[in-house]
Amino acid sequence: MLCALAAIPILIAVAVRLSSSVPPGRGPAFLDRITQNGLFVGVTAMLVSVPLFLPLTVGVVAGDTVAGEAGLGTLRYLLVAPAGRVRLLLVKYAGAVAFAVAAPLVVALVGAGIGAALFPVGPVTLLSGDSIGAAEALQRLLLIAAYLAVSLMGLSAIGLFMSTLTDVPVGAMASTVVLSVVSQVLDALPQLEWLHPWLFSHYWLDFADLLRQPIAWESFLTNALLQGGYVAVFGALAYGRFVTKDVLS
Amino acid sequence: MTAAVPATELSIETTGLSKRFGHQLAVDGVDLAVPKGSVFGFLGPNGSGKTTTIRLMLGLAVPTGGSVRLLGEDMPRQLHGVLPRVGALVEGPAFYPFLSGAANLHRFDAADPHVPAATRKARVRSALERVGLTHAADKKVRAYSLGMKQRLGIANALLAPRDLLILDEPTNGLDPQGTREVRSLVRSLAADGATVFVSSHLLAEVEQICTHAAIMSAGRLVAQGTLEELRQGGQARIRVVTPDAGTAAEVLSRLGLSAATSPGGAAPGGGGVLYAPLPGAAGNGEAAPEAVVAALVAAGVRVRGFAIEQVSLEDRFVALTGEGFDVVQ
Structure with a gap:
């Protein structure tokens, strides 16, 4: 799955390289800047994968955590070992988190790599108008990847909870991905504005503040707080469900 | 029924154990008494509640009523203290098909925080040797036959020295040679002092290896005792x-x-x-x-x-x- 994610920036870079010119203002943000600076491949690729690819892969991994073991029948042997239910749940969540960290990181690094290979790399002009060197720009890229990783913590916890509800991993994966789409759709409806700050996908695209000088940490913190809340609530739900669950698979 | 045995000498003791699924009472007031050191046959037709009883014993499911004591400790309260001393095969073997047999055992062994990691390799090797799977240790489980998976399941139960083995249908899918090997394995485990609790619907098998037996029917325990006592009941x-x-x-x-x-x-x-x-x-x-x-x-x-x-x-x-x-x- 990490390979599939890595294919996204490669696809973008190759497509831009092969087409003669990208008219400014069309396509995803930053797309027109790629030809001037290869580092923008990473930014563009992350931007493109936020709505679907990242939640999709994270949903698959998080949904598979417990339900996958139950589906294979190995859950009963892990519990009889005895792995301990709380310990197993924590290890499984740590695994999902590790993937949520790795996924945007792969997109960013592969993007920067392929961008550097196909396009010139130079100083980057930030949204605030300041200019920073390529090395510092790479740091900002990693910062965005970290922002996305934090953004996906809540979804991972939801996936973990879904995974404790069923013995069919596909069911848990699908419902997690569907929830992420529903959250984004609700976020797009202006009539539900009161709800927006509470949706776990609300701040997913707000990483532009990390491209200012100095960095505005506000959205990072708000996002982290919201995701922490989701982790607490759905982590508790998953715990409550899994500790009392009859393992009959 | 067995003569009263002091509770400390029972490896498994259930009192009024019940489990309800919706309207169906899968296990209904089961009072099992498995003496220490016995080879105990747990008989019953398919669907009589044998596997559910085993799940309740191992703390995989919570009883609706009644209680379980394993090796003299309350389950599931003392689960972490008891289960490391219990090897189990529950409702057929289950493995990660994309891992080799040895890697699967490594993984299950690593799931238990109580066993030393240093001896893991040696213990996996000897468990595989004990069930005759040394030659297939590095083969992916996907390529195993049903009988080989069954043996690997038994090897998993033997990863550490155990005081009690709970084996659910251990000879399922085995050829006659494999069945004989399992029989001699069970005898050697019992000779080492372990209590072996074997569920089966193969009566001939139970008659050959067991010292005690219990019979389940429709969720109830209809008879238990030594084989001799059971035969005399008729x-x-x-x-x-x-x-x-x-x-x-x-x-x-x-x-x-x-x-x-x-x-x-x-x-x-x-x-x-x-x-x-x-x-x-x-x-x-x-x-x-x-x-x-x-x-x-x-x-x-x-x-x-x-x-x-x-x-x-x-x-x-x-x-x-x-x-x-x-x-x-």
């Missing part, structure tokens, strides 16, 4: 082969025995076959076997064959759980 019967079936039946009923002709019809040689339960173990009085023969001969019945048949465990099993496909559900 009645012996006499079998008479004679061409004069009518007269013989009269004589038998005069003696107070309710004779029945065999469902199989005529015996070879044109005679009829009669069965009658042998009342009581007391060998005296009118109904003693030798007195029955004398009475038959005196009445002019040509007796071609006479035998006392002991009930087999199978007869007892069928008597307790129902005939053919009409098993009590």
Whole structure:
């Protein structure tokens, strides 16, 4: 799955390289800047994968955590070992988190790599108008990847909870991905504005503040707080469900 | 039922153990008493609640009522202290198909924080050796046959020294050689002092390896005890082969025995076959076997064959759980 994610920036870079010119203002943000600076491949690729690819892969991994073991029948042997239910749940969540960290990181690094290979790399002009060197720009890229990783913590916890509800991993994966789409759709409806700050996908695209000088940490913190809340609530739900669950698979 | 054994000498003790799924009572007031050091056969037709009982014992499911004590400790409260001393095979083996046999065992062993990681490699190797899978240790489990998976499941139960082994259908899917090996494995485990609790629906197997047995039917425990006690629960019967079936039946009923002709019809040689339960173990009085023969001969019945048949465990099993496909559900 990490390979599939890595294919996204490669696809973008190759497509831009092969087409003669990208008219400014069309396509995803930053797309027109790629030809001037290869580092923008990473930014563009992350931007493109936020709505679907990242939640999709994270949903698959998080949904598979417990339900996958139950589906294979190995859950009963892990519990009889005895792995301990709380310990197993924590290890499984740590695994999902590790993937949520790795996924945007792969997109960013592969993007920067392929961008550097196909396009010139130079100083980057930030949204605030300041200019920073390529090395510092790479740091900002990693910062965005970290922002996305934090953004996906809540979804991972939801996936973990879904995974404790069923013995069919596909069911848990699908419902997690569907929830992420529903959250984004609700976020797009202006009539539900009161709800927006509470949706776990609300701040997913707000990483532009990390491209200012100095960095505005506000959205990072708000996002982290919201995701922490989701982790607490759905982590508790998953715990409550899994500790009392009859393992009959 | 077994004679009262001090609770400390029971490896498994359940009292009034019950489990309800929706409307169905899968396990209904089961009082098991598995003595320490025994090889205990847990019998019952498919769907009689054997596996659910095992899940309750191992803390995989929470009982609706009643309690379980494993190795003298309360389950599931003492689960973390007890389960490291228990090896289990529950409802067939289950593995990660994309890992090798040895890697699977490594993973399950690593799941238990109580066992030393340093000896893991050696323990995995010896467990595989014990079930004869050394040659397939590095093969992916996907490529294993059903019998090999079954053995790997048993190897998983033997990863650490255990005081109690709970094996659910351990010979399922094994060829006759594999079955024999499992039998000798169970005997050697028992010889090492472990208690072995084997669930099965193969009666011949239980008769060969077990010292004790219990029979489940429709979620209830209908009998338990030593094999000898279980067999005695049934009645012996006499079998008479004679061409004069009518007269013989009269004589038998005069003696107070309710004779029945065999469902199989005529015996070879044109005679009829009669069965009658042998009342009581007391060998005296009118109904003693030798007195029955004398009475038959005196009445002019040509007796071609006479035998006392002991009930087999199978007869007892069928008597307790129902005939053919009409098993009590």
